[in-house]
Amino acid sequence: MARYSRKRVLVTGGAGFLGSHLCERLLRNGDEVVCADNFFTGTKENVLGLIDNPHFEVIRHDVNFPLYLEVDEIYNLACPASPIHYQYDPIQTTKTSVLGAINMLGLAKRTRAKIFHASTSEVYGDPDVHPQPESYWGHVNPKGSRACYDEGKRCAESLFFDYARQHDLRIKVARIFNTYGPRMHPEDGRVVSNFVIQALRDDPITIYGDGSQTRSFCYVDDLIEAFLRLMHSPDELQGPMNLGNPAEFSILELAEKVIAITGSKSRLEFRPLPSDDPRQRQPDIALARAELGWQPKVQLQEGLEKTIEYFDRLLKSSARVSKVDFARFDRRRHAGDRRRAERQDYKLIGDGKDRRRGVRDRRGSAAGSHVTAFAAAE
Numbered sequence: 001m002a003r004y005s006r007k008r009v010l011v012t013g014g015a016g017f018l019g020s021h022l023c024e025r026l027l028r029n030g031d032e033v034v035c036a037d038n039f040f041t042g043t044k045e046n047v048l049g050l051i052d053n054p055h056f057e058v059i060r061h062d063v064n065f066p067l068y069l070e071v072d073e074i075y076n077l078a079c080p081a082s083p084i085h086y087q088y089d090p091i092q093t094t095k096t097s098v099l100g101a102i103n104m105l106g107l108a109k110r111t112r113a114k115i116f117h118a119s120t121s122e123v124y125g126d127p128d129v130h131p132q133p134e135s136y137w138g139h140v141n142p143k144g145s146r147a148c149y150d151e152g153k154r155c156a157e158s159l160f161f162d163y164a165r166q167h168d169l170r171i172k173v174a175r176i177f178n179t180y181g182p183r184m185h186p187e188d189g190r191v192v193s194n195f196v197i198q199a200l201r202d203d204p205i206t207i208y209g210d211g212s213q214t215r216s217f218c219y220v221d222d223l224i225e226a227f228l229r230l231m232h233s234p235d236e237l238q239g240p241m242n243l244g245n246p247a248e249f250s251i252l253e254l255a256e257k258v259i260a261i262t263g264s265k266s267r268l269e270f271r272p273l274p275s276d277d278p279r280q281r282q283p284d285i286a287l288a289r290a291e292l293g294w295q296p297k298v299q300l301q302e303g304l305e306k307t308i309e310y311f312d313r314l315l316k317s318s319a320r321v322s323k324v325d326f327a328r329f330d331r332r333r334h335a336g337d338r339r340r341a342e343r344q345d346y347k348l349i350g351d352g353k354d355r356r357r358g359v360r361d362r363r364g365s366a367a368g369s370h371v372t373a374f375a376a377a378e
Helices: 017-028 045-051 090-111 147-167 191-200 220-231 251-262 286-292 300-342
Strands: 007-014 032-037 058-059 073-076 115-118 171-176 205-208 214-216 241-243 248-250 268-271 346-349 353-356 363-365 368-372
Touching: 007 017, 007 090, 017 045, 017 090, 017 220, 032 045, 058 346, 073 090, 073 205, 073 220, 090 115, 090 147, 115 147, 115 220, 147 171, 171 220, 191 205, 191 300, 205 251, 205 368, 214 251, 220 286, 241 286, 248 251, 268 368
Parallel strands: 007 032, 007 073, 032 058, 073 115, 115 171, 171 241, 205 268
Antiparallel strands: 214 248, 346 353, 363 368
């Protein structure tokens, strides 16, 4: 009877950084998992290790459109989460946050599924309160370059609470602070992935501003544990709830740690601070501690070592693949020349291009056979 007691769980954005770790954890817990992703920032490589699991399936789907499934729980993680990705198409980013929320809430309403929403610390904007508690309403620029993400997530939160009030949905809203770890997109432009890749390549490490701005970094395993605890908490605990590591580090401190762990020869390169970049970011996780009994366990040093190991393997693998692909391309490019040199059924016709010499097409007939010659382009 065990298979009939499995929960069927939908994870939107399931092939992304956080989504793939969540899918993996849910499968370990014995759930059936449906991963929905349009692969804008998620990658198939993130879930390759799960494909052979009979309780896992992948659907290529954009949450801007309705999805019709029968599910028990929904984790709504779908949305580009790094500035370089969400600013690429800001209108689409806002639509993904808002329409995606509406469509997933509609699915939860129809199936009466419990639904979890991955909001963000960016709803606090460039905060005037430090650290940021859930009661703080934020300081967001509604017309800045980051507004597509900040305001999109704020609107999604309001939709979740309206659906809970109006349709009695069981909702969970988490505000996620900076998270890092294996499977981060190598080109997402986030500070940890940027610093690690630059250090591994001995490239200059780019620091925006003077490096005094602070961030709090939570290792991915700790965050996924918090997701599950919040989802399985009593229905009365809706959120929003801050989830992150309250240990605060300056960007300069992070760069120095990465250089020390990698043994890199990278130098620091300072550039102008982007617009609306928060000066401080540190979660107040008193609510998570009290209600979930949760707090991060992985220290920054340990988490960075695991993350650096992942990116080191990724870079080495990419280098090998590039060499193989180049060699294959080179062989393909010259394969035609070798074939023409080895075979005798090619000649030059008229315009000097390689054409295949006429071959015989024997067709039986009452009177015998005839021969048709033709020249076909290669």
